[in-house]
Amino acid sequence: MSAVKRIGILTSGGDAPGMNAAIRAVTRSAIFNEMSVKGIYRGYKGLITGEIEDFKTQNVSNIIQRGGTILKTARCDEFKTPEGRKQAYDRLIEQDIDALVAIGGDGTLTGARIFAQEFNYPIVGLPGTIDNDLFGTDVTIGYDTALNTILECVDKIRDTASSHDRLFFIEVMGRDAGFLALNGAIASGAEAAIIPEISMETDQLADMIDNGLRKTKNSSIVLVAESEVTGGAMGVAERVKKEYPEFDVRVSILGHLQRGGSPSAQDRILATRMGIAAIEALLDDQRNVMIGIQNEEIVYVPFAKAIKNDKPINRDLLKVLRISSI
Ligand code: F6P
Numbered sequence: 001m002s003a004v005k006r007i008g009i010l011t012s013g014g015d016a017p018g019m020n021a022a023i024r025a026v027t028r029s030a031i032f033n034e035m036s037v038k039g040i041y042r043g044y045k046g047l048i049t050g051e052i053e054d055f056k057t058q059n060v061s062n063i064i065q066r067g068g069t070i071l072k073t074a075r076c077d078e079f080k081t082p083e084g085r086k087q088a089y090d091r092l093i094e095q096d097i098d099a100l101v102a103i104g105g106d107g108t109l110t111g112a113r114i115f116a117q118e119f120n121y122p123i124v125g126l127p128g129t130i131d132n133d134l135f136g137t138d139v140t141i142g143y144d145t146a147l148n149t150i151l152e153c154v155d156k157i158r159d160t161a162s163s164h165d166r167l168f169f170i171e172v173m174g175r176d177a178g179f180l181a182l183n184g185a186i187a188s189g190a191e192a193a194i195i196p197e198i199s200m201e202t203d204q205l206a207d208m209i210d211n212g213l214r215k216t217k218n219s220s221i222v223l224v225a226e227s228e229v230t231g232g233a234m235g236v237a238e239r240v241k242k243e244y245p246e247f248d249v250r251v252s253i254l255g256h257l258q259r260g261g262s263p264s265a266q267d268r269i270l271a272t273r274m275g276i277a278a279i280e281a282l283l284d285d286q287r288n289v290m291i292g293i294q295n296e297e298i299v300y301v302p303f304a305k306a307i308k309n310d311k312p313i314n315r316d317l318l319k320v321l322r323i324s325s326i
Contacts, residue, residue: 002283004122006036008052008097011069012043012076012111013104015259016128016142018267019069024060025275026101026126031057033279038097042072043104044079044111047088052095064268067145067261073104079111082118089119098122099287101278105129105140106175106307109290113303122287124278125303126271130259133177135309136301137292141274144266146173146258147184150223153254154188158221164248165218167240171233171253174225180258181225182317191220191325194236196227197313205236209244216326226253273298 007030011019023039030037039059041051053059063070078084092100099122102112112123127134130146150172161168170190172180178195185193192208214220224233231239233251240249263271274291277298281289289300 002033002285004035004098004282006038006097007099007101007279007282008038008040008047008092008095009055009071009101009103010040010043010047011071011073011103011128012108013073013106014129015067015069015073016105016130016140017067017145017259017261017263018141018271019103019128020063020066021263021268021271022103022126022128022141022275023069023071024064025272026278027055027060028057029276029279033283035279038095039071042074043108044076044084044088045074046072047091048076048078048084050091052091064272065262067263075107076111079115085115085118088115089121092121099124099282101126103128103141105131106133109134109303109307113288113307116288116303122282124281124286125290125306126274126278127290127292127306130180131174131177132179133175133311134290134292134306135311136290136294136299136306138294139270141267141271142259142263143179144270145261145264146180147187148264149258149261150180150184150254151188153252153257154184154190154221154223157252158188158219161219161221161250167214167220167222167247167249169222169224169233169237169240169249169251171224171226171251173254173258174227176225176227176229177311178225178313181223182313182321185223186317186321186324188221188223189325190223191217192222193321194222194224194230195313196225196229198318199227199229205239211322212326
């Protein structure tokens with residue numbers, strides 16, 4: 001019998017499609033295993049201020065298909081301070097919550113790691129971010145949906161790009177990680193991707209032009225990962241205007257629409273599997289781990305590994321994009 005009788009669940013940081021599916025699975029799996037559940041609103045912020053509610057199985061009905069997070073989310077500066085974390089701990093004790101399931105990205109898990117160590121408190125993390133930048137998991141909840149949203153947008157931009165024979169730089173999210181840009185480029189049939197992971201190694205813009213960009217086509221689409229390192233789509237376009245004035249260049253920044261929408265089947269299944277695994281991890285006396293998925297198997301990844309290691313991009317994909325876009 002596990003020592004955990006009551007869990008708290010929260011979503012924190014940037015929302016991601018599939019977070020609701022994860023909340024649903026965690027809640028139902030906890031209840032299935034005779035635990036009670038408290039929903040904590042607005043991430044660590046609501047934990048500090050006590051925005052907490054009992055969750056029954058009905059609280060999570062009819063949400064698997066919804067984007068965003070019914071628990072709301074926030075980026076919380078107080079939780080970065082020892083005083084804020086102490087307040088959060090006092091709330092957990094006051095509410096009789098024995099363990100926490102925290103769903104979010106790098107910032108969420110970094111907070112979870114510090115808190116868990118400071119108070120010797122059990123936390124299990126679920127990787128919820130469109131960026132896919134957590135080490136130890138092949139994919140994160142929300143990534144697949146965001147990728148599909150990007151494809152929908154790029155397909156539309158292609159219509160106008162080809163009508164006008166233009167070169168489009170489309171900026172996608174990723175917070176210094178190029179997974180959305182690189183895989184988005186392969187899947188949308190874009191000509192190239194400019195990503196932070198290789199920005200220091202090579203001049204991606206010059207390579208792209210040298211490789212014969214538009215030798216066989218009149219219009220082109222290039223996905224650019226948002227990042228100071230890449231300069232973003234604006235930065236790259238400015239450079240093209242100066243160095244290659246023969247191109248008719250336009251920029252499109254996809255922005256937060258990439259975070260919205262109903263989660264894909266893949267994200268719903270992933271979130272549901274991971275949510276159930278989070279409760280199994282607690283029953284198994286695991287603590288301070290993130291649930292990951294590797295080759296279709298659920299794995300436990302210590303927080304320290306998930307957040308500290310820069311998840312590498314698969315370099316084979318660079319070649320795949322290069323060959324498939326000639
Ligand atoms: O981490 C998810 C993400 O959407 C990043 O891709 C992006 O850089 C960031 O969040 C944007 O954050 P905010 O919604 O706070 O502007």
